Amino acid sequence: MHRNARTASAALALAMAAGITACGSSGGAGVAADKKQTLTVWAMGAEGEKLAEVAKVYEDANPHITVKVTPIGWDVAHQKLVSAAAAGTLPDVTQMGSSYMGEFVELGVLEPVDTKTFKKDSFFPAAWEQGVADGEVYGVPWYVETRxxxxxxxxxxxxxxxxxxxxxxxxxxxxxxxxxxxxxxxxxxxxxxxxxxxxxxxxxxxxxxxxxxxxxxxxxxxxxxxxxxxxxxxxxxxxxxxxxxxxxxxxxxxxxxxxxxxxxxxxxxxxxxxxxxxxxxxxxxxxxxxxxxxxxxxMAGGSSLVVSKDSDHKEAAKEFLSYLTGTEGQKDWFKRSGDLPANTSAWDSGELANDANFKIFRDQMETAKSGPVLPxxxxxxxxxxxxxxxxxxxxxxxxxxxxxxxxxxxxxxx
Incomplete structure (x- = not known):
């Protein structure tokens, strides 16, 4: 979990000054998932670098999709996200730290998650809760950490x-x-x-x-x-x-x-x-x-993946997120990054299932608690x-x- 000292109230003031309201906008029907298109993705820190590798693999399997990953440093992530939200230029998909979620939900710039595609029971409880605000789900758990x-x-x-x-x-x-x-x-x-x-x-x-x-x-x-x-x-x-x-x-x-x-x-x-x-x-x-x-x-930390409410590529974004947060995608991500999977099924075989230390982390994650999603x-x-x-x-x-x-x-x- 990463935090920035800038307060939510300052971010809200900047965004509101630029004309954002809590109602947001839908971005229309958008482009069908099977059409040729480019997905824009922002990811932070080391995850941004590693995600570019995964994007290439995804593109090979889905040649009609180009995934443009932009790595963002955690030290400037909050400022860039607020500025993009204010300008209406958020990427289609964004990595969202748990402490940011409530703020951007409040701004009305995130698309609610399709809970028929992404199911609560697939993830650690605390990881899922990091994406829930006012009873609505806005983030799909990507990776987790605990102490x-x-x-x-x-x-x-x-x-x-x-x-x-x-x-x-x-x-x-x-x-x-x-x-x-x-x-x-x-x-x-x-x-x-x-x-x-x-x-x-x-x-x-x-x-x-x-x-x-x-x-x-x-x-x-x-x-x-x-x-x-x-x-x-x-x-x-x-x-x-x-x-x-x-x-x-x-x-x-x-x-x-x-x-x-x-x-x-x-x-x-x-x-x-x-x-x-x-x-x-x-x-x-x-x-x-x-x-x-x-x-x-x-404590439970980690990051979720969110989709911009204004994206014209919501269906393609949903399929990309399904790949990243499904069992095989999570296992691959763990091998590339060392980040612990948020999807519990990824822990059922391989190193995560057999290594004694990872078993301790899994046991701890089962009872871990996340902070409330508040702006x-x-x-x-x-x-x-x-x-x-x-x-x-x-x-x-x-x-x-x-x-x-x-x-x-x-x-x-x-």
Missing amino acids: VLYYRTDLAKKAGITKPPTTWPELQQAATAFQDKAGTQWGIYFQPSGLDTVQSWYPFLYSAGGSIVSDDGKAAMNSPETVKALKEYGTYFEKGLSKKSFQPGYEVLTDFNSGDVPMFYSGPWTMAGINDNYPDLKGKWAIAKVPADQGSVS QWTEISSKADEAISQVTQGKASAEDAAQKAQSDIEGLVE
Whole structure:
């Protein structure tokens, strides 16, 4: 999941100034799927580069279709999408990060998904929910990610830890044992402050049964469950188990390799990062599901694929999306990109079915939770970032920080 600091309200103001209203326009009947035509596609980051390879394969099998893929950097993606929406020039198909979805639904520029073609039961529940707003589906899940616990098995042995922690008390006991018995500088790494601190905190929030905004759209930062998650997170900094200072661009794998940090939460890409950059760690690390409170519930991220409401190529776009999000297309995408499939059937054979680490990620994804699809979500989650920072830096109690965030978020969701 990628986020941009620009707020939804600013994007909406720009779009509205350019004449976009929530009603949108349909783009007419459009071109039939079997006619010669060009599909325009925007995809972000490394996915944009890899998708161009897939597009060539698709074109070979469908010679009447030309797929023009434009890679967009995540650092400029939000700005380019808002500008294109305002100008009515969105591409036929766009990769849409989960934190953007609510904003562009609000702008009325996305075509609802044909749920007879794309079925909810084919995808992880949290992946599907990332494309749903006000009961309507706007995004087809493309790939997913979630966070699990990475830990040093060799240092665990020194610390007398014989199995990965499975509960909150066991996690804190393990962090303490790493420091006291294995001599690590820290017991674990959690982001203490800064943009997207909330992503490090989500496993605590969701495992406690809390939320930032409830399912019925009300601010929930001061709920007992959310306050409990804030308090638990804060104890790691209060006890010196995780460092309070935060440097933008910090790379936890450097300290994981040195042994200064023996545990941290991260996503599937980190496995490749360890294997490629720290070969000496082979056989010295493992992963496990996030330790549980009410349950073991991590965050769900990833991206969906959306179709522009103004596209004249909706039928061809639907067929292209069917290819990308079907079982075989998802398996191929995993081989090319390493991104975890959103379609659960792609996990039923091959490496995803047989590798023990991928099995852990699948188990975690089954219970993972995504944030609500709201146009103000970037601004809302930044209020949670601020609350977490107040707690980790010892500037406010969990109760007081949560209440301040509650008041701020109420003003955004009313």
